Amino acid sequence: MDREILETFDSVKSKTECALKCTENLDCLSYFYNNVEGFCQTHPVVFISPVDGVAKSFTTYSTVFGVLGSCPINDGYINHRGYNLCYKPHKTLVDRAGAINKCVGDGDVLFTGFNTQQIKHVAQQLNSSSDYRAVTGGFYIDGSDEADEGQWVLSDGSKIDWSLWLPEQPQNKTDEDYLALRYEEEYSTTGFNDARTTWLKGVVCQKLV
Numbered sequence: 411m412d413r414e415i416l417e418t419f420d421s422v423k424s425k426t427e428c429a430l431k432c433t434e435n436l437d438c439l440s441y442f443y444n445n446v447e448g449f450c451q452t453h454p455v456v457f458i459s460p461v462d463g464v465a466k467s468f469t470t471y472s473t474v475f476g477v478l479g480s481c482p483i484n485d486g487y488i489n490h491r492g493y494n495l496c497y498k499p500h501k502t503l504v505d506r507a508g509a510i511n512k513c514v515g516d517g518d519v520l521f522t523g524f525n526t527q528q529i530k531h532v533a534q535q536l537n538s539s540s541d542y543r544a545v546t547g548g549f550y551i552d553g554s555d556e557a558d559e560g561q562w563v564l565s566d567g568s569k570i571d572w573s574l575w576l577p578e579q580p581q582n583k584t585d586e587d588y589l590a591l592r593y594e595e596e597y598s599t600t601g602f603n604d605a606r607t608t609w610l611k612g613v614v615c616q617k618l619v
């Protein structure tokens with residue numbers, strides 16, 4: 411596994427020691443450990459798709475368990491300890507109303523994030539998974555410019571002053587008023603695009619913990 415590498419360590423004596431190195435870095439979500447070579451490699455994402463997380467020979471893959479007891483990581487939620495984030499991408503396609511319903515039904519909200527780093531982390535997580543990259547249209551998150559064209563705000567009314575727009579986005583059409591994170595194959599990157607309420611997408615829900 412050689413994507414999205416956070417840190418690498420040699421002469422690591424045990425899987426437990428590798429786990430500790432991951433735990434010590436709040437940006438670490440998962441790690442690979444090779445007990446033959448004593449090689450430990452940490453990652454800032456969780457590998458969701460089996461094909462993306464294939465371990466090399468003699469290497470085991472593990473995710474670090476969050477310190478947030480209230481983030482249900484056994485139910486598919488992803489916990490970034492450094493940003494205090496607990497979120498879950500859903501691949502089932504829904505319109506925007508359906509996206510809100512999905513999150514609310516799980517006791518969550520549309521993914522918000524509160525700064526560039528948090529949004530970038532989720533974009534990186536979506537970008538690192540072939541299952542997520544394959545979701546047509548990407549994923550709804552919180553954010554709209556419906557009230558004032560070109561002025562993007564969260565559902566609590568606060569201004570979105572960070573930007574992760576894909577190239578040639580936003581198109582800022584008056585009927586494309588809702589924020590989504592979408593993989594753009596041409597640029598091999600995941601970023602913002604503006605969407606219509608009727609477009610079918612996945613959704614990233616956030617559990618406020």
Ligand SMILES: [Ca+2]
Nearest residue numbers: 582583586587
């Ligand atoms: Ca718009």
